[in-house]
Amino acid sequence: MRRRHGSKNKKDSIFPITIDELEKTLSSKFENNPDLKFSKYDQQGQKIAVFFIDYQVSSDKLQQALLVPLLGMKKEWTNDSILNEIPINSGTKISSFEDILKKLVIGEVFIYAEGEEEAISYLLLHKESRSLEKAETESLVLGPKISFTESLATNLNIVRWRIKSTDLVLEEFKIGKTMPHDIRLVYMKSIANEEDVNTVRQRLQELDVDEIEDSVVLKQYLEDSQTNLFPQFDHTELPDRFTYAVKKGKIGILVENSPSGFIAPATLYSFLETTEDLYMRWQAGTFLRILRFIAVIFSILVTPMYIAAATYQYTIIPTQILLTIGQSRAAVPFPPIIEALILEFLLELLREAGARLPTKVGQTMGIVGGIVVGTAAVEAGITSNILIIVVAMSALSSFTIPSYLFGTTIRLIRFPMMILAGFLGFLGIIFGICWLIIHLLRLTSLGRPYLVPLYPLKLHDFNKVFFRTPFNYTYNRAQSYRPKDLIRFSKKDATKKRDIDE
Incomplete structure (x- = not known):
């Protein structure tokens, strides 16, 4: 005999009730919704009802596993x-009418035998999900190409497949009063910092909302500061990046109906690294990582520096270049700040239009639109050739950032920096940089400093953030996240030569 754990809650029970009265009650609650299927059966004078929401239930399971027996x-x-008698292990007795209504809309089938004080529910959910596909927003040249899907079961299967260890923990949470969503807290029990795990667990338990639309929305609820411009948790649609972070001692969170997950805690440098750095030789990985750091600084400062130099500090520009800039701007009626803001605004319009249009049309729109708008703007005297080059270099630099959310933040920061440069010159840029540094020094992720290992200084972690070293020398995990187990493998065994002597 299979044991079932029934519901003991009878605070709003309507049972026992006749089958006809139950049908009327359900129809009134669902306002005569045609998707509510209510079937009646009679056997030797005894009546029974089977009711469920159509399209939510697997018809094959309903027919073969439930109705036939x-x-x-x-x-x-x-x-x-x-x-x-029914060969399904998920049968549960439920007396609460409110619980029945909640479970109906998530794909459960109910059986009620007239005269009983409870109904029986079976989860026979039919859920549509797309197959595993290539990641769209995070493209890689090397490494796995598959991305997460909207199916939580599929995502958990991918994570289990990539981390074959009994040490992997997948804690279950339900968030949302009106429309509850399944949440999974993913971490390595012997590696993840217990304080960080408890912090995330507490924030999930204390979250009181009606619904969670996506993991990106849940991430904003759980962050240390919701008003901050910088993302405080790393967001990804790549399973290999997700599991790589979990194996380092970080905490991952997956959400039902979301094709992505997020990782905590995060630092400023988390958004500039990618698993592709691991798949290359360590020299190439180091070069690309340093290139991204330079690109972020370049993207923020190159256009403001042009505005400041062309408006106030033009004496620092070499004479030959200054003559070229003067000739290029001779027909432009606007000061450099207005000229730059117009061009940046047009670039953002082209970027947004390319993102919203179908893929092939969007690519054509970005290329043709950039050429046509840029050429027309120069010929019309709205902007100069030099500024187009400067803005294009700034845009290309922002495209090197692996994280789309962090790249958007960098684009937004550029506008106030341009305004400060237009009004105060290089003094305004220095003021903006100082404000930015102070802001980042105060920022935290799960209470951890956002700029670690640069602040507080942890030199041992530099080879895991700013550059890469050969795998033989990465025998320790990053101290910045305070994992339980710092040792990945034995340094002595890793550097020991294993060649066969001839």
Whole structure:
């Protein structure tokens, strides 16, 4: 006999009730919704009802696993006999009418035998999900190409497949009062910092919202500061990046119906690294990582520096270049700040239009639009050739950032820096940089400093952030995240030569 754990909550029970009265009650609650299927069956004068929401339930499971054994029963229809005869292990007794309504809309099938004080529910959910596909927003040249899907079961399967260890923990949470969503807290029990795990767990338990639309929305609820411009958790749609972070001692979170997950805690440098750095030789990985750091600084400062130099500090520009800039701007009626803001605004319009249009049309729009708008703007005297080159270099630099959310933040920062440069010159740029540094020094992720290992200084972690070293020398995990186990493998065994002597 299979044991079932029934619901003891009878605070709003309507049972026992006749089958006809139950049908009327359900129809009034669903306002005569045609998707509510209510079937009645009669056996030797005894009545039973099977009701569910159509399209939410797997028709094959309903027919073969539930209706065939139910209607073929020789015993009297009672809750205990039904639970014993139907070969499904998820049967649960429920008396609360509110619980029945909540479970109906998530794909559960209910059986009610007239005269019983409880109904029986079975989860026979039919869920549409797309197959595994290539990642769209995070492209890689080397490494796995698959991305997460909207199916939580599929995502958990991918994570389990990539981390074959009994040490992997997948804690379950339900968030949302009106429309609850399944949440999974993913971490390595022997590596992840217990304080960080407890912090995330507490924030999830204390979260009181109606619904969670996506993991990106949940991430904003859980961050240390919701008003901050910088993302405080790393967001990804790549399973290999997700599991790589979990194996380092970080905490991952997956959300039902979301094709991505997020990782905590994060630092400023987390958004500039990618698993592709690991798949290359360490020299190439180091070069690309340093290139991204330079690109971020370049993207923020190159256009403001042009505005400041062309408006106030033009004496620092070499004479030949100054003559070229003067000739290029001779027909432009606007000061450099207005000229730059117009061009940056046009670039953002082209970027947004390219992102919203279909893929092939968007690519054509970005290339043709950039050429046409840029050429027309120069010929019309709205902007200069030099500024187009400067803005294009700034835009290209921002495209090197692996994280789309962090790249958007960098684009937004550029505008106030341009305004400060237009009004105060290089003094305004220095003021903006100082404000930015102070802001980042105060920022935290799960209470951890956002600029670690640069602040507070942890020299041992530099080879895991700013550059790469050969794998033989990465025998320790990053101290910045305070993992339980710092040692990845034995340094002595890793550097030991294993060549066969001839």
